[in-house]
Structures are given as structure tokens and as C-alpha cells.
Amino acid sequence: MTPAAFVWQPWAVVGAFLAAAAASFAYLGVDFVALLTGESARQMAAFAAGFFPPDASPEFLARAAHGATETLAISAVGTLVATLLGTVLALPAAGRWGRPLKPLARGVLNFLRAIPELVWAVFMVLAAGLGPFAGSLALALHTGGVLGRLFAETLENAPREPAQALRDAGSGATAAFLYGTLPVVLPQFVSYALYRWEYNIRMAAVLGFVGAGGLGQMLYVALSVFKTHQAATLILALIAIVTVVDALSAWLRRFLGRSGT
């Protein structure tokens, strides 16, 4: 094996980054050393210690469980609506409904995708009131943009022959799509939607910070009124959800990967 040539690019990036980091610290002008030592460190330790022990009373655990279910429901409903929205927008975005609609649909998708879920959630809380419905709508709008783009790419890359054969045999456009194109792209659609669902479960947990229901809203309220023991329970519930979803999806991926090949 010949020795690898010296690669300078990473080191150039590292150098530029160090300079940017130094400039950033200088600009922010926050004395992090003072913040993390001495009196303020003691205060922070006291603040952290105030979270223990987590509130494990049965009635609060029941409320936390309800919040977790609500979070799961928000993510499921949000992803479902996003899948429908994404499919409807992907068709024109892939050029299926004529050339003029294509850039328009792409623009809509980019816009939906560019606004973060949390900003959508603030808007939706105004439009639909406080509560989980606003959270599902926010997820649906952002995720609809993401899925729409992925679906459109899938549609564009799908083979055209099956649908064309149906058209040539005299079927209508809708039937040709349903029986010629959809079966080809459906597995990909489903796998994208499931992947986003996994991501949205984590997202739904924090959307509540702006009033969109679920565990996040409970955590925000608990921290606002300094019920730190309850907050600790809710944070543990968050970690549990994230860990379980991670493990489940890793297992599912392995399982599907094995049976798929």
C-alpha cells in the first residue's frame, strides 16, 4: 500500500472553523468560564439538584402517560396528513399534471419545508387554538413539504412502461396511475413516511413548547411554575420515548432488511 497523499482540505476547514469559533465567542461576549465556575456553577448545581427525585406519584405518572400517548397520536396524525398532502403535491411536482404546474408545486413544497415545525406550530396555535390539533397541523405542513419532494423524486425515477402499457391498452389516466405506477412507488413511499414518522415522534414531543399539546406542553408548564420534580419525570418520559423509538426502528430496519433480500 502506498502512503496516502497528505490531504490539506480538512485541515484548512479546521483552521477556518477555529477562526470562526474564536470570532463567535468574541462577538457573543459571554464569559463562559465565569458562567461555569464559582458561584454560578454552585447555583446551577443547586438548580439541577432541585429536579431530584422525579415525581413518581401514581396520579402524575398517569398524566405523563396521557401526555406521551397524546404526543404519539400527534405524530401519527401529523405524518398521515403529511403523507396525503405530500402525495397530492408530488403529482404536479413530478410533472404529472402538465408543465406549468411543476415549478408552482415545487415552490409550494420548498416553502412548506423551509419553515421549521416550531414556527408552523406558532401559526397553527393562532389558527386552530391551543392543543394537540395545532401540533398535528404543524407537523403535517412541514413534513408534507419534505415528503412531497421525496415522493416527487421517486415518481420521476419510476419506470414509465407499466403505466404506458395500461394507457396503450385503453385504460384511463387514473387507472393507469393506480395500477401501473402506484404499485412500483408504494414501497418507497411507505418507507419514507415511516422514516419521517420516527423523526416526528421526537418533534411532537417538543412542539408543545409553543402550546401545541403533548408532553412538551406539560414540560413547559411544569418548568414555568417551577414544579421541577414533575419536570424531571417528563424529561425521563421524553428520553424513554426517544430510546424506545430508536431501538424499535433499528430492529424494524434490520428485520425488514433481512426479509427484503
Add this chain to the structure above:
Amino acid sequence: MSLHPVAAPGPPRDPALWPRLGLGVAALAVLWPALEIAEFRPATLLDPKNLEVMGRFLGTFFPLVLTPEFLALVVRSTVETLALATAGIALAIGLGLPLAMMVSESLSVSRIGPARRAWLAPAVRTPLRALLIVMRSVPEIVWALLFVRAVGLGPAAGVLAIAINYAGMLGKVYFEIFEAGDTRPARAILESGGARVHAFAYGILPVAVPEIVSYSVYRWECAIRASVVMGFVGAGGLGQQMELSMRMLAGGEVATMLAAFLLLILLADTVSAVLRKALV
């Protein structure tokens, strides 16, 4: 021509009908309770009171607020967001890299033979791994809210939140990069008596550095997005200003800041894409 009799033209049969219908019904049965729990009531969108609030708010979006004072504020907040994300990532790398080195087993001396205090290795690694999991499982916005309570409103909370959350993610990914690469050079250095620092610097780093830098740049891009969102709980930057304007239903200001935000994201996207392309 054909010797087979042609089937009598009956009603058209749809071979995919039953499986699709079954799946659809099953999915609905599963999702119905979810719709109930999530209080899925599209009618509330058309509620006259909500429509009026939203309509008034959207109506104020145009024209954008473009007065010099406000634009100066937007520029200041945007730069603050950028600085917040960069400083946060710098701390996250500074925290994540040593953690990754500590949990990585390719630098383990006890792995290659009897070592003093070999029992210590798993005793240190296991809690550190758990620490990394907690750091990355709690979302950045929760960290931000906690730090706002602990150190007060402003960018310091955002920097610390990014530092903790992203150190957890970077630590895990760095660790995976260390383990996935060729670990034999490091092992050879360790076996011939080299120190762990040398094994890392000459055995692992040369192979891993492009991937590490590329992933860190990607995370920097994510941190910029995240720092805007974290502002909503008071952690400084563009998000905090946007939240204030939204609370006052000042649509024109929100629209200007959304535009600034989109430009910032576009910029970060481009920089990150260019840098990462240069690396491979």
C-alpha cells in the same frame, strides 16, 4: 388463432381490491383512536374567531417592515444566531471528541493484553456511554429551556444547549467513525509500546479526519437551524426576536425575519455543501 376459449366478458375484476381495502380498513382502525386523542377537528380552522385572528395576523404580513432600525436589529440577531451556532458547535466538538476517544475500544490498552487496572475500563466506559445517550436524547430545545432557567435569557443558554446536545450526537458519531475505520495501525502503535495519544494521532486520526470534519460541518448547519428554533424559548438570536414579534402579532416584522431566516438557511446549506464537496 387462439385455441383457448376467450373468457366471457364479465364485470371487470380488480385483483388488488381486497388487499388494498383490507389494509386501508386496518390502518383506519389503528389510527381512529389517534385522531380522537389528537383532537383532530378540522372544523376549528373555520371557526370565525380563529379565522379572524389568523386573517388579521396574515394581513399584517405585507408590507414587510424594512425600516433601517428594524433591519439593523434583524442583521444583529442573524449574526448572533450564526455566532451562537458556531460557538455551540465548537464547545460540542471540544466535549464530544474526548468523550468519543474515551468510549472507543480501538484505543484500549486492556484489549491487547493484560494491563494494570483493566477492570477500570468498562467501569468508565459504560457510564460515559449512558451520559452520551442522555445528552443526545433530550432535545436541544429542552436543554435550551433548562439553561434559560439556569443562566437566564440570552445566547449563553443557546450555546450551552447546543454544546450539550450536539456533544452527545457528535460523540456517538465520532466513536462510530473511529471503530469503523481500519483500527490496525492504532493497534500496531499500541502493541509496539506507543502511547494512546500517539496511537490516536497517527493511527486513527489520519483515516478518520475527512469524515469527522464532514459530519461536523453538517452538524454546524443543523445547529444554525436549531438555534433559530431555540430562540423561541428565550435562548437568543433570530428566534427570540421572532417570538417577540409573533406575540405582538406584528406580521410585517415576522415576515421580514422569516425572510432573513430563509436566507441564512440557504447560506448555511450552500457553505456546508461546498465544504463537504471539497472534502471528498
